[in-house]
Amino acid sequence: MATYMCMICGHIYDPSAGEPVQGIKAGTAFDQLADTWSCPVCSAEKRLFQKA
Amino acid sequence: MTAREIVPGVFSVGAIDWDRRLFDELIPLPQGTSYNAYLVKGEEKTALIDTVDPAKEYELISNLCRMGIERIDYVVINHAEQDHAGSLPMILEFFPDAVIVTNEKCKDLLIALLHVPAEKFRVIRDREKISLGKRTLQFIITPWTHWPETQLTFLEEDRILFPCDLFGSHIATSDLFMSDERTTYVAAKRYYAEIMMPFRTSIRGYVGTVRGLNPAIIAPSHGPLYKNPSFILDAYADWTSDTVKNEVVLPYVSMHGSTLKMVDYFTDALIARGIAVKPFNLSKTDTGELAMAMVDAATVVIATPTVLFGPHPLVVYATYLANLLRPKVRYASVIGSYGWGGKASETVVKMLDHVKVEVLEPVMVRGLSDETALRGLDRLADEILKKHQELNLV
Numbered sequence: 179m180a181t182y183m184c185m186i187c188g189h190i191y192d193p194s195a196g197e198p199v200q201g202i203k204a205g206t207a208f209d210q211l212a213d214t215w216s217c218p219v220c221s222a223e224k225r226l227f228q229k230a
Numbered sequence: 231m232t233a234r235e236i237v238p239g240v241f242s243v244g245a246i247d248w249d250r251r252l253f254d255e256l257i258p259l260p261q262g263t264s265y266n267a268y269l270v271k272g273e274e275k276t277a278l279i280d281t282v283d284p285a286k287e288y289e290l291i292s293n294l295c296r297m298g299i300e301r302i303d304y305v306v307i308n309h310a311e312q313d314h315a316g317s318l319p320m321i322l323e324f325f326p327d328a329v330i331v332t333n334e335k336c337k338d339l340l341i342a343l344l345h346v347p348a349e350k351f352r353v354i355r356d357r358e359k360i361s362l363g364k365r366t367l368q369f370i371i372t373p374w375t376h377w378p379e380t381q382l383t384f385l386e387e388d389r390i391l392f393p394c395d396l397f398g399s400h401i402a403t404s405d406l407f408m409s410d411e412r413t414t415y416v417a418a419k420r421y422y423a424e425i426m427m428p429f430r431t432s433i434r435g436y437v438g439t440v441r442g443l444n445p446a447i448i449a450p451s452h453g454p455l456y457k458n459p460s461f462i463l464d465a466y467a468d469w470t471s472d473t474v475k476n477e478v479v480l481p482y483v484s485m486h487g488s489t490l491k492m493v494d495y496f497t498d499a500l501i502a503r504g505i506a507v508k509p510f511n512l513s514k515t516d517t518g519e520l521a522m523a524m525v526d527a528a529t530v531v532i533a534t535p536t537v538l539f540g541p542h543p544l545v546v547y548a549t550y551l552a553n554l555l556r557p558k559v560r561y562a563s564v565i566g567s568y569g570w571g572g573k574a575s576e577t578v579v580k581m582l583d584h585v586k587v588e589v590l591e592p593v594m595v596r597g598l599s600d601e602t603a604l605r606g607l608d609r610l611a612d613e614i615l616k617k618h619q620e621l622n623l624v
């Protein structure tokens with residue numbers, strides 16, 4: 179599954195790790211994240227992520 | 231600075247900082263800067279748009295006093311950073327009835343940064359309007375056009391856009407409006423590189439939003455105003471686009487000449503292949519110049535000697551900065567020299583984790599380059615040429 183990079187702070191969303199601090203389970207693809215999901219580091223919106 | 235009229239009833243009331251030479255203890259200001267604040271008088275209400283750096287708060291107050299302003303109804307805060315919002319506490323002392331108009335995130339930040347009382351605010355939503363009587367302010371919330379809380383204010387009837395930091399330039403000048411396009415273009419590009427470049431993807435989308443408003447004047451918070459908004463909008467469209475140029479930026483440090491020999495050879499090798507090259511000796515470079523060069527270069531090659539086991543600290547500094555500013559470069563590589571060994575190139579490459587680049591095979595040489603070592607640089611120059619050709623840059 180593809181990883182995605184936050185275009186604001188550079189944080190990488192890695193589906194194999196999920197986002198434990200946000201309660202997002204390992205194995206969750208980027209596309210499965212809600213549209214309201216935002217970066218756990220800088221809180222930029224989902225649309226500001228690009229395929230890494 | 232004395233207050234100046236932009237159009238009848240709309241004034242520039244901020245301050246010029248002729249002497250400031252460093253911003254955020256980081257960004258060089260070779261031409262000083264200004265903190266522009268604006269006063270808009272409607273038939274019923276008066277609004278102040280942004281304030282000034284606290285170092286200049288008395289200039290703002292004195293401008294308002296000399297204009298005989300006895301009442302300010304609204305203080306619009308487009309951005310919470312101290313160089314614009316920092317005089318808000320002083321304004322509230324002089325004008326205790328003023329209501330702060332801003333978005334929710336900005337309110338949060340103003341409370342955290344300046345301890346402004348929460349009951350002073352009127353929180354607005356995206357595209358909300360406030361009437362001043364025959365004059366209307368419209369607010370456009372544009373997060374990450376620099377900070378998460380940034381917003382724009384548009385004076386509808388006069389079609390004046392107040393975007394705060396966005397579209398600004400660090401120039402101290404007595405000209406209210408841009409008078410010299412070339413000087414302003416370079417200063418605005420430098421400012422974009424230092425301040426706005428990390429938010430390129432986000433800003434790109436708002437250039438169209440601003441065009442849609444069809445402003446007659448853009449009045450930023452630093453530097454001169456634009457009577458011809460397309461001048462700065464076209465520049466931003468270009469800088470924020472994905473288009474890169476057939477250019478290599480080459481920041482370097484050399485201690486005893488081995489890395490310098492490689493830099494000189496590599497510079498010539500690129501020129502011979504028709505590729506523009508901009509070498510920067512980091513021990514003498516103004517970081518603003520380096521940031522500006524990275525705005526549209528296709529490739530960055532970092533040249534470093536090895537200090538003990540890693541890159542030179544000046545190279546670490548420049549690489550760290552590049553990683554923060556996140557230019558749109560497509561390719562990166564490292565060249566340099568070592569005496570005993572070490573991991574200088576690996577360390578530099580690892581530091582670029584926030585920049586989306588393809589790393590081209592580094593060329594690290596033991597001691598002074600001989601003919602064989604220089605062939606390695608030819609190979610790297612050939613590869614860069616090939617990559618630039620693939621992007622149709624050559």
Ligand SMILES: [Fe+2]
Pocket residue numbers: 309311376395
């Ligand atoms: Fe700012």
Ligand SMILES: [Fe+2]
Pocket residue numbers: 311313314395451452
């Ligand atoms: Fe600013």
